[in-house]
Amino acid sequence: MLDTLDAAAVRRWCDGGLAALRAHQREIDELNVYPVPDGDTGTNLVLTLTAAQQALTSGLEEPGPGGPMRRMARGALLGARGNSGVIVSQILRGMADSFTAAVAVRGGELARALRTATDAAYAAVARPVEGTVLSVVAAAAEAAGRISSDSLLTVARAAAGAATEALARTPQQLPVLARAGVVDAGGRGLCLLLDALVAAVDTEAAPAGDKDLENPGWGTDTAPVIGPVGPHGYEVQFLLDATDSAVERLRVTLAGLGDSLVVVGTGDGDPPTWNVHVHVTEIGPVIEAGVGAGRPYRISVTPLEGHRPGADRRGAVVVADGDGLTALFEAEGAVVVDRNPSTAEMLAAVTATGAGSVVLLPNDANTHAVAVSAAREAETTGVRVSVVPTRSPVQALAALAVRDGQRPFADDVIAMAEAAGACRSGEVCTAQRDALTVAGPCHAGELLGLVDGEVHVIGGDLAEVSRRLLDRMLGGGGELVTLVLGADAPPGFEEELRGHVHRTWPFIELQCYAGGQPRYHLLAGVE
Numbered sequence: 001m002l003d004t005l006d007a008a009a010v011r012r013w014c015d016g017g018l019a020a021l022r023a024h025q026r027e028i029d030e031l032n033v034y035p036v037p038d039g040d041t042g043t044n045l046v047l048t049l050t051a052a053q054q055a056l057t058s059g060l061e062e063p064g065p066g067g068p069m070r071r072m073a074r075g076a077l078l079g080a081r082g083n084s085g086v087i088v089s090q091i092l093r094g095m096a097d098s099f100t101a102a103v104a105v106r107g108g109e110l111a112r113a114l115r116t117a118t119d120a121a122y123a124a125v126a127r128p129v130e131g132t133v134l135s136v137v138a139a140a141a142e143a144a145g146r147i148s149s150d151s152l153l154t155v156a157r158a159a160a161g162a163a164t165e166a167l168a169r170t171p172q173q174l175p176v177l178a179r180a181g182v183v184d185a186g187g188r189g190l191c192l193l194l195d196a197l198v199a200a201v202d203t204e205a206a207p208a209g210d211k212d213l214e215n216p217g218w219g220t221d222t223a224p225v226i227g228p229v230g231p232h233g234y235e236v237q238f239l240l241d242a243t244d245s246a247v248e249r250l251r252v253t254l255a256g257l258g259d260s261l262v263v264v265g266t267g268d269g270d271p272p273t274w275n276v277h278v279h280v281t282e283i284g285p286v287i288e289a290g291v292g293a294g295r296p297y298r299i300s301v302t303p304l305e306g307h308r309p310g311a312d313r314r315g316a317v318v319v320a321d322g323d324g325l326t327a328l329f330e331a332e333g334a335v336v337v338d339r340n341p342s343t344a345e346m347l348a349a350v351t352a353t354g355a356g357s358v359v360l361l362p363n364d365a366n367t368h369a370v371a372v373s374a375a376r377e378a379e380t381t382g383v384r385v386s387v388v389p390t391r392s393p394v395q396a397l398a399a400l401a402v403r404d405g406q407r408p409f410a411d412d413v414i415a416m417a418e419a420a421g422a423c424r425s426g427e428v429c430t431a432q433r434d435a436l437t438v439a440g441p442c443h444a445g446e447l448l449g450l451v452d453g454e455v456h457v458i459g460g461d462l463a464e465v466s467r468r469l470l471d472r473m474l475g476g477g478g479e480l481v482t483l484v485l486g487a488d489a490p491p492g493f494e495e496e497l498r499g500h501v502h503r504t505w506p507f508i509e510l511q512c513y514a515g516g517q518p519r520y521h522l523l524a525g526v527e
Contacts (some may be wrong), residue, residue, distance in 0.1 A: 005105035016196035031185035041185035044082030051079020069096035084186030094120035107155035111144035126261035131174030133186035139166030242294025301410035315353025322517030346374035392425035394525025484515035
């Protein structure tokens with residue numbers, strides 16, 4: 001029996017916890033009915049602890065528990081999968097923060113660490129729900145805090161025992177668990193980890209996971225029967241390098257897009273690294289919000305079980321105006337609707353695809369809300385719909401160019417969103433009124449060259465404004481330029497632009513189409 005927690009005990013705890021989770025992986029998967037019945041909590045916890053173990057074993061040998069716990073927590077956070085995996089990683093981080101500041105980890109320090117872990121776990125969840133792993137860790141911390149002894153083993157046993165009792169109460173707190181006749185899956189995983197901690201401190205402790213409760217459906221071979229699930233069809237998760245202030249804004253944005261939102265950080269780095277997890281209907285806005293906050297990577301999208309799948313066929317709906325643009329998009333297999341469509345028109349286009357999985361490309365910020373509304377309506381009929389937030393037809397062309405029917409639909413949506421986001425868009429139009437722009441004052445009737453919605457060029461000659469616009473866009477780099485000429489393009493306009501690009505930017509690949517769109521004399525995309 002250990003008097004204080006040392007590095008070797010931390011390693012035994014991690015190894016024992018991972019072994020217990022692996023042994024009970026299928027059982028925990030079958031318990032998983034909240035927040036959605038996706039049957040993967042056991043798998044996600046195993047993957048999370050595997051990442052923690054790999055990080056722990058890759059570091060230098062240290063006598064104290066602080067360094068190993070930090071590596072274990074950071075590895076868990078960077079490798080966290082799913083809602084429960086992210087929360088457990090934050091519990092480990094809270095404990096690591098407490099252990100790092102301690103001279104020696106005895107019973108009292110373990111109790112304080114569990115309280116810190118509980119606070120960190122609750123803070124990480126946008127809308128904490130009782131009857132989940134949060135309730136289990138809170139009960140463990142409360143029981144540990146009531147122990148007057150400074151014995152490490154006594155406090156660890158009290159925490160593990162209280163966690164098991166709290167787990168048995170979760171069906172009373174969360175009706176969906178009671179209806180399914182199960183306990184919370186994430187809480188079950190945490191109980192195994194706390195039992196493993198007891199075993200790491202006292203080698204005579206019972207093996208982790210040997211405890212059981214009288215609870216129908218817990219650990220059986222039959223997945224529980226459940227009722228209807230929530231509206232969100234995808235679990236989106238990614239790592240993000242971003243500042244604290246950017247992440248706070250991201251939390252607000254994502255809270256409005258879905259549920260089961262958990263955002264946790266490593267606490268180090270400049271900027272810090274965060275693990276973001278959310279359940280949503282629309283994948284595109286989440287990725288867009290992540291890009292706006294910082295640098296997202298290791299993006300994963302998982303369709304949630306219970307989300308009604310449609311047919312295997314995939315389709316695309318694009319908003320566009322002009323005979324040439326319509327022909328371009330139809331050649332890519334898309335259904336085209338005219339600019340400024342209603343929700344009903346977008347829904348009709350989704351139906352016209354005859355597909356079970358459809359991507360919507362609104363090509364205009366004002367149409368984005370209509371596309372989102374149509375997607376939600378279409379979801380109720382069993383069609384999987386995602387909106388890629390394109391702001392221009394050239395971004396839609398870039399997105400459609402990377403479609404791959406061999407990829408999972410969610411992965412295809414991510415690839416399309418990334419392609420659209422990597423395409424800088426520009427346009428030339430006529431000012432309708434006098435105004436003050438970032439490029440200076442303009443007058444009604446003057447030509448405006450815009451890059452990503454901001455005015456960069458003002459002039460009176462179409463060819464000159466277009467050339468200056470292209471130079472401004474290509475000055476930031478690029479390999480492929482796509483030009484779409486408007487309905488009123490004058491004779492020789494295409495040749496003028498081709499000649500300029502070939503002379504000034506000789507290594508650029510150029511594609512030029514007659515779009516026939518009104519209002520915009522030229523649409524330009526740079527990839």
